[in-house]
Amino acid sequence: MAGTVADPLSLVAELLEPVFREIAGRDDADPVVRPSDRADAQVNGALPLAKQIGTNPREVAQRVLDSGVLQAVCSNVEIAGPGFINLTFDDAWLATQLDVVAADDRLGVAPATRTRTVVVDYSAPNVAKEMHVGHLRSTVIGDALVRTLEFLGHTVVRENHIGDWGRPFGMLIEHLLDIGEDVAAQGMRQGDLDGFYKAANAKFTDDPAFQERARERVVMLQAYDPGTIEIWQRLVTMSNEYFTLVYGQLGVLLTDGDLAGESRYQSLMPEVYERLDAAGLLRDSDGAKVVFPPGFTNRDNEPLPLIVKSSAGAFMYATSDLACVLDRVERVGADLLLYVVGAPQAQHFNMVFEVCRMVGILEPPVEAVHVAFGNVLGDDKKMLRSRSGDAVKLIALLDEAVERASAAIEEKNPDLDSDARAAVARQIGIGAVKYADLSTDRVRDYIFDWDRMLAFDGNTAPYLQYAHARICSIFRRAGIERESVRGMPMSIAQPQERALAQRLLAYPSAIDEMMASYSPNKLANYLFDLAQDFTAFYEHCPVMKADEPVRSSRLAVCDLTARTMSHGLGLLGIAAPDAM
Numbered sequence: 001m002a003g004t005v006a007d008p009l010s011l012v013a014e015l016l017e018p019v020f021r022e023i024a025g026r027d028d029a030d031p032v033v034r035p036s037d038r039a040d041a042q043v044n045g046a047l048p049l050a051k052q053i054g055t056n057p058r059e060v061a062q063r064v065l066d067s068g069v070l071q072a073v074c075s076n077v078e079i080a081g082p083g084f085i086n087l088t089f090d091d092a093w094l095a096t097q098l099d100v101v102a103a104d105d106r107l108g109v110a111p112a113t114r115t116r117t118v119v120v121d122y123s124a125p126n127v128a129k130e131m132h133v134g135h136l137r138s139t140v141i142g143d144a145l146v147r148t149l150e151f152l153g154h155t156v157v158r159e160n161h162i163g164d165w166g167r168p169f170g171m172l173i174e175h176l177l178d179i180g181e182d183v184a185a186q187g188m189r190q191g192d193l194d195g196f197y198k199a200a201n202a203k204f205t206d207d208p209a210f211q212e213r214a215r216e217r218v219v220m221l222q223a224y225d226p227g228t229i230e231i232w233q234r235l236v237t238m239s240n241e242y243f244t245l246v247y248g249q250l251g252v253l254l255t256d257g258d259l260a261g262e263s264r265y266q267s268l269m270p271e272v273y274e275r276l277d278a279a280g281l282l283r284d285s286d287g288a289k290v291v292f293p294p295g296f297t298n299r300d301n302e303p304l305p306l307i308v309k310s311s312a313g314a315f316m317y318a319t320s321d322l323a324c325v326l327d328r329v330e331r332v333g334a335d336l337l338l339y340v341v342g343a344p345q346a347q348h349f350n351m352v353f354e355v356c357r358m359v360g361i362l363e364p365p366v367e368a369v370h371v372a373f374g375n376v377l378g379d380d381k382k383m384l385r386s387r388s389g390d391a392v393k394l395i396a397l398l399d400e401a402v403e404r405a406s407a408a409i410e411e412k413n414p415d416l417d418s419d420a421r422a423a424v425a426r427q428i429g430i431g432a433v434k435y436a437d438l439s440t441d442r443v444r445d446y447i448f449d450w451d452r453m454l455a456f457d458g459n460t461a462p463y464l465q466y467a468h469a470r471i472c473s474i475f476r477r478a479g480i481e482r483e484s485v486r487g488m489p490m491s492i493a494q495p496q497e498r499a500l501a502q503r504l505l506a507y508p509s510a511i512d513e514m515m516a517s518y519s520p521n522k523l524a525n526y527l528f529d530l531a532q533d534f535t536a537f538y539e540h541c542p543v544m545k546a547d548e549p550v551r552s553s554r555l556a557v558c559d560l561t562a563r564t565m566s567h568g569l570g571l572l573g574i575a576a577p578d579a580m
């Protein structure tokens with residue numbers, strides 16, 4: 001197709017598929033195109049195909065070559081070993097592909113062919129409790145997914161499912177009344193949410209009279225008693241102010257408009273209960289109403305219940321999540337639900353989704369996915385804690401990131417004036433924290449290590465940001481506008497140039513790969529490879545010292561690299577400063 005660009009590997013696969021189908025005489029023959037150490041790419045599909053049709057693989061490979069489809073894109077094609085095909089892409093063809101990408105604002109990334117309405121459930125801290133590093137992970141991963149989904153053209157609904165309802169609110173409201181709103185507000189503004197929670201909890205444990213008050217208060221809250229709701233609302237507002245502070249420092253897209261806490265689903269819970277009841281799914285279990293989704297058992301192999309209503313008659317966390325699915329599917333009209341929540345809640349979500357399927361709320365093409373993630377650990381490999389052993393205050397952690405980045409830049413670039421340094425320090429410090437998280441396979445735990453995440457070499461944000469800033473400075477020093485080289489025809493010759501060109505053309509595939517498993521580390525790793533390919537290119541291929549037209553071509557390659565880097569970092573929610 002004229003005008004379309006694709007990763008060379010995907011394009012070759014596309015060209016070869018009809019040839020393989022024809023030889024196979026069936027519809028599902030995969031050419032198996034892979035990157036290769038010996039050439040640019042390798043076609044491995046002749047071997048399984050030959051086996052299928054009972055001929056010699058080298059003969060099949062020869063028939064593939066004879067089809068001539070590779071001629072337009074390859075300068076060399078060779079049959080190797082038992083029947084592999086080694087491909088070398090044609091330099092002029094690579095250059096033309098690059099020209100097409102450079103002329104495209106989307107850098108070759110096509111919008112999704114099937115657009116969906118996606119609810120992304122992420123961040124979700126709890127009211128009157130410190131946001132912990134798990135919430136940080138959820139916020140950072142969720143933000144990257146939201147940005148990428150939007151870029152691909154999906155309709156994205158952000159939902160911050162804060163914990164703002166349920167039993168603890170009895171004691172939290174009573175404690176607020178005891179100490180007075182001003183004192184509470186003061187503490188929370190300083191980010192001492194845990195202090196508030198702990199004090200309330202201590203009273204609840206020690207003081208039977210307080211316990212009684214707290215119990216009565218929950219009942220009033222759930223009955224929407226106006227006076228109680230008013231105090232509850234103040235508590236929620238105070239916490240939200242703190243969350244907003246954190247989101248502001250992090251630079252994520254979440255706003256107050258995205259709040260969709262547990263409380264919002266309270267009024268839907270009776271409906272969920274009715275529907276489960278009407279479907280005949282509710283069972284009695286020690287006075288509680290539960291559903292037994294098939295396939296879930298405890299350690300003793302007994303069926304595991306999802307508790308819908310406690311023996312005391314209260315709806316549960318699970319009930320609110322059932323109501324939440326109902327709301328997202330039937331009111332929001334979403335056909336993809338992503339839950340960016342820690343791995344320990346995997347069973348909870350699997351059971352909730354299964355019960356929703358049983359009652360007909362969740363049916364194809366609607367899909368619900370738990371985008372799980374591992375823990376953030378300290379250097380002792382235990383859950384990250386502050387020195388005093390308490391939960392880490394997130395805002396303090398982010399401030400420290402900026403301070404450390406500021407010190408690092410001062411050392412590296414003393415010429416930067418103080419305003420510029422403050423701005424860049426924030427981009428680098430926050431970028432480093434986010435990237436350390438995003439570049440790790442999300443299902444794995446990762447160790448929070450200041451020195452490593454802020455290092456200017458290795459797979460870090462500063463390294464990638466530096467690669468970008470370095471390209472900007474090539475243009476600055478030469479007094480050339482970057483826009484002025486856009487549209488200059490590129491030519492490709494040197495091995496490092498060829499490697500960089502192929503990497504640039506693979507950007508759409510990196511995004512595909514990330515979204516296939518909702519794993520931002522796929523894109524992060526691509527950007528790291530891009531930075532390394534650029535470094536090799538810049539070492540071996542002089543830019544300003546080259547004669548025309550090579551100089552203009554290389555400048556255009558530099559510009560496209562910087563655009564791709566900054567765009568990719570942008571999808572991850574990370575800034576790419578022009579100088580640092």
Ligand code: ARG
Nearest residue numbers: 121124125126161162163341
């Ligand atoms: N507030 C919960 C927590 O801190 C996370 C909520 C996740 N979202 C949901 N729909 N359950 O663990």
